[in-house]
Amino acid sequence: MTVPLLEIKNLHAAVADKEIIKGLNLTINKGEVHAIMGPNGAGKSSLSYVLSGKNGYNVTKGSVSFSGEDLLSLSTEERAQKGLFLSMQYPTEIPGVVVTNFLKQSVNAIRKAHKEPELDSLEFLKILKSEATKLNISQEMLKRFVNVGFSGGEKKRFETLQIALLKPSFCILDEIDSGLDVDAQKIVSEGINQLRNKDNSFLIITHHEKLLSDIVPDFVHIFADGKILKSGDKTLAHIVETNGYTQFLKEE
Amino acid sequence: MDSPLVKDITLFLDDKPSVYALRQKAKNALLATGFPTPKTEAWKYTNVKDLLNTPLEINTDSEVCDGDCCQHHQTEPFIEITFCQGKLHIEEYNTPKGLIITPLPVALYENEYKNYLFNSFDLEKHPFAALNGMYLEQGICICVEKGSHISEPIHINYHQHNCNNQQIHIHNLIIAERDCCLEVLETYNGDTSFPYLTNVVNEIYLKENATLTHYKIQKEAETAFHIALNAVKQQKNSQYKQFYLSNGAKLSRQETLINLDQEDAKAEIYSAYTAKKECITDITTNINHLKPNTYSNQYAKAVLEDSSVACFQGKIHIAPNAIKTSGHQLHKALYLNDNATLNCKPELEIYADDVKCSHGASCGEIDKEQLFYLTSRGIDKNIATKMLIDAHLEEIFALISNEEIKTLFCRK
Ligand SMILES: Nc1ncnc2c1ncn2[C@@H]1O[C@H](COP(=O)(O)OP(=O)(O)OP(=O)(O)O)[C@@H](O)[C@H]1O
Numbered sequence: 001m002t003v004p005l006l007e008i009k010n011l012h013a014a015v016a017d018k019e020i021i022k023g024l025n026l027t028i029n030k031g032e033v034h035a036i037m038g039p040n041g042a043g044k045s046s047l048s049y050v051l052s053g054k055n056g057y058n059v060t061k062g063s064v065s066f067s068g069e070d071l072l073s074l075s076t077e078e079r080a081q082k083g084l085f086l087s088m089q090y091p092t093e094i095p096g097v098v099v100t101n102f103l104k105q106s107v108n109a110i111r112k113a114h115k116e117p118e119l120d121s122l123e124f125l126k127i128l129k130s131e132a133t134k135l136n137i138s139q140e141m142l143k144r145f146v147n148v149g150f151s152g153g154e155k156k157r158f159e160t161l162q163i164a165l166l167k168p169s170f171c172i173l174d175e176i177d178s179g180l181d182v183d184a185q186k187i188v189s190e191g192i193n194q195l196r197n198k199d200n201s202f203l204i205i206t207h208h209e210k211l212l213s214d215i216v217p218d219f220v221h222i223f224a225d226g227k228i229l230k231s232g233d234k235t236l237a238h239i240v241e242t243n244g245y246t247q248f249l250k251e252e
Numbered sequence: 253m254d255s256p257l258v259k260d261i262t263l264f265l266d267d268k269p270s271v272y273a274l275r276q277k278a279k280n281a282l283l284a285t286g287f288p289t290p291k292t293e294a295w296k297y298t299n300v301k302d303l304l305n306t307p308l309e310i311n312t313d314s315e316v317c318d319g320d321c322c323q324h325h326q327t328e329p330f331i332e333i334t335f336c337q338g339k340l341h342i343e344e345y346n347t348p349k350g351l352i353i354t355p356l357p358v359a360l361y362e363n364e365y366k367n368y369l370f371n372s373f374d375l376e377k378h379p380f381a382a383l384n385g386m387y388l389e390q391g392i393c394i395c396v397e398k399g400s401h402i403s404e405p406i407h408i409n410y411h412q413h414n415c416n417n418q419q420i421h422i423h424n425l426i427i428a429e430r431d432c433c434l435e436v437l438e439t440y441n442g443d444t445s446f447p448y449l450t451n452v453v454n455e456i457y458l459k460e461n462a463t464l465t466h467y468k469i470q471k472e473a474e475t476a477f478h479i480a481l482n483a484v485k486q487q488k489n490s491q492y493k494q495f496y497l498s499n500g501a502k503l504s505r506q507e508t509l510i511n512l513d514q515e516d517a518k519a520e521i522y523s524a525y526t527a528k529k530e531c532i533t534d535i536t537t538n539i540n541h542l543k544p545n546t547y548s549n550q551y552a553k554a555v556l557e558d559s560s561v562a563c564f565q566g567k568i569h570i571a572p573n574a575i576k577t578s579g580h581q582l583h584k585a586l587y588l589n590d591n592a593t594l595n596c597k598p599e600l601e602i603y604a605d606d607v608k609c610s611h612g613a614s615c616g617e618i619d620k621e622q623l624f625y626l627t628s629r630g631i632d633k634n635i636a637t638k639m640l641i642d643a644h645l646e647e648i649f650a651l652i653s654n655e656e657i658k659t660l661f662c663r664k
C-alpha cells in the first residue's frame with residue numbers, strides 16, 4: 001500500500017485557548033483534489049494554519065503525517081520546503097519587501113532544500129516573466145512591495161503565481177476565488193489545473209460551487225464546528241449551493 | 253579641563269595668528285561650558301564619560317598613509333575627496349566648472365572663508381564642536397558658484413582604518429551660492445579593535461534657491477566614538493535634504509542644527525540606524541523656523557538589537573513671526589530584543605500662530621504575520637527576519653532618488 005500524502009487523525013487544535021478543530025480525520029492521497037465547504041467561522045482557515053505550523057495554532061491532540069513524516073514536528077519553513085503551500089485567504093502585506101526579491105528568495109530556498117542549484121538573477125527573471133505573463137500579472141506589479149496596495153483579485157493572482165513558481169506537491173487554497181472577477185477566476189483555475197497531475201494534491205477551501213466546476217474535486221467535505229460532518233463527491237457542493245448547511249448540521 | 257581629549261593647542265607648527273585666534277576662541281568656549289554631563293539637557297540620554305576618560309592622541313604627522321587604502325576601484329561616477337586617518341589626501345581635483353574644492357589648511361589663509369568659520373552654530377552650545385575648533389586644521393571647503401548644477405555627487409571618503417587611540421577632528425565648509433545644486437556623500441569606514449574618536453563639523457551655507465542633498469553612511473569600527481555636527485544656515489527658498497545611515501561605532505551622535513533663516517526654506521532629515529550589542533546611537537536635531545512659510549520634515553527609522561541604547565531628540569522651534577510654517581517629525585523603531593532601550597524626546601516650541609506641527613513615535617517587534625508569510629514560502633526564519641529588518645529601513649532608502657547612492661545605503 002502506498003503512503004497517503006496527508007493523513008490527519010483525530011486532530012484537535014486551539015487558538016487562544018479556544019478549541020477550534022475538534023476531532024478531524026482526513027486522508028488525501030497523491031494526485032487527489034479535495035474540497036472543504038463550511039459555514040463562516042467553522043475553522044477552515046484555522047485548519048490551514050495548523051497544517052502550515054503558524055504560531056498560536058496549537059495542536060492539543062491527534063496526529064498529522066505528510067508523506068509518512070510527522071508534519072507537526074516541522075517548522076513552517078520546513079513544511080514549505082517539503083512541498084506544502086498555503087494560498088492564504090488574506091495574504092499579508094509586507095511593506096519594504098519587493099515582490100521580485102521575495103519570489104527569488106523563496107524559489108531558491110525551496111531549490112536549496114531539494115538540493116537543486118539556486119537560480120541566478122537572470123535565470124530567475126526569465127522564469128518569473130513567463131509565469132507572470134500567463135497569469136496576467138504586470139511587470140510593474142513585480143516591482144512593488146509584497147501585496148501592498150494589491151487589489152483583492154491581484155492578491156489572489158499573486159498567490160497563484162507563487163504556486164506556479166514553487167511547484168508544491170500539496171496546495172491548500174483558502175478561498176482563492178474570493179475577490180476574483182470572472183476572467184481572473186478563469187485564469188487562476190486554468191493555472192491550477194495545469195499544475196494538477198498524478199503527484200500533486202490540492203485542498204480547496206471555498207464557499208462557491210463555481211470554483212469546483214472549474215477545478216473539479218475528487219471529494220467534497222462538509223466542515224462545521226471543527227470537524228468533517230459529511231464527505232462525498234462533487235454533487236455535495238451542489239447541495240450546499242442550493243440548500244445551505246442546515247441539513248448537515250441537523251444530521252449531526 | 254580634566255579630560256585627556258584636551259591638549260595644548262600650540263601643537264600644530266604652522267600657526268598663523270589668525271588661525272591661532274580661532275582655535276583659542278574655540279578653546280575658551282569649551283573652557284567656559286565644559287563637556288556635557290548627564291545633567292546637561294542636550295546630552296541627557298547620551299553619556300560621554302567613557303569617551304572623556306579614554307586617552308586619545310592627536311596625530312600631528314602630516315604623512316600617515318602610504319596610499320594603499322585609497323587604491324580601491326572607483327566605479328561610481330563621484331568626485332572623490334579622501335581623508336585617511338583624518339588627514340586629507342591632497343590631490344588635484346578634477347572638478348567640473350562651478351565647483352571649487354579647497355583644503356581647509358589653504359582656506360584658513362584666505363579671507364573669503366573667514367566669515368563662514370564658526371558662524372553657523374554657537375561654540376558655547378556645542379562642546380564637541382568647540383573641541384573640534386580647538387584643533388582646527390583638517391577639513392575641506394566645497395564651494396559651488398552661483399547657478400552651477402554639479403551633476404556628479406561629491407564623495408568625502410573617510411578611511412578610519414588604523415586610527416588606533418587617536419582623536420580625529422575634521423571641519424568642513426559647504427558653501428552653495430545662489431541657484432546652485434549639489435549632492436554630497438560622506439562615508440565613514442573603520443576597522444580596528446582600538447578606540448578612536450571621529451569628531452566632524454560640517455558648516456553648511458545654502459544661499460537663495462540653492463539645493464543640497466547630503467548623504468552620510470557611518471560604518472565606524474565597533475570601538476569608535478563618532479560625534480558629528482551638521483550646522484546648516486538656509487536662505488530664501490533653499491532646500492536641504494539629509495539622508496543618514498548609521499550602523500557602526502560604540503557611541504555615535506549625529507546632531508543636525510538647521511536655521512531656516514529666510515522664507516520658503518525647506519529642510520528634510522531622513523535617518524536610518526541599526527544598533528547592536530551595547531552601542532549608543534544618538535540622533536539629535538534642532539530646527540529653527542525663523543521666518544514664515546518655512547518647512548521641515550524629519551523621519552527616522554531604527555532597528556534595535558541586544559542591549560543597545562538609542563536616543564532620538566528632535567526640537568522644532570517656531571519663532572513668533574514664522575507663520576504658515578510646518579514642522580513634522582516621526583520616529584519608528586523595531587525592537588529585536590527586550591533589552592534595547594529607546595529614548596524618544598520630541599520638543600516643540602511654537603511661538604507663532606497658524607502653523608502645522610506634528611510629532612509621533614512608534615515601536616514594535618517583527619510582525620508575526622509577515623514572518624509567517626515569508627517562512628510559509630520556504631524562506632528560513634533567520635533570513636526572513638533579516639528581510640523584514642531591511643524592509644523596515646527600506647522605507648527611508650526608497651526616498652533616495654540617486655540610484656548609485658541608494659545602492660550604497662542598501663549594501664550590508
Ligand atoms: N487568532 C485568533 N484569535 C482568536 N480567535 C480566532 C483566531 N483565529 C481564528 N479564531 C476564531 O476561530 C474561529 C474559526 O475561524 P476561521 O478563520 O478558521 O474560520 P473559517 O472557517 O475560515 O471562516 P470563513 O469562512 O469566514 O473564512 C472563528 O470563531 C474565529 O473568530
Ligand SMILES: [Mg+2]
Pocket residue numbers: 044045046089174
Ligand atoms: Mg477562512
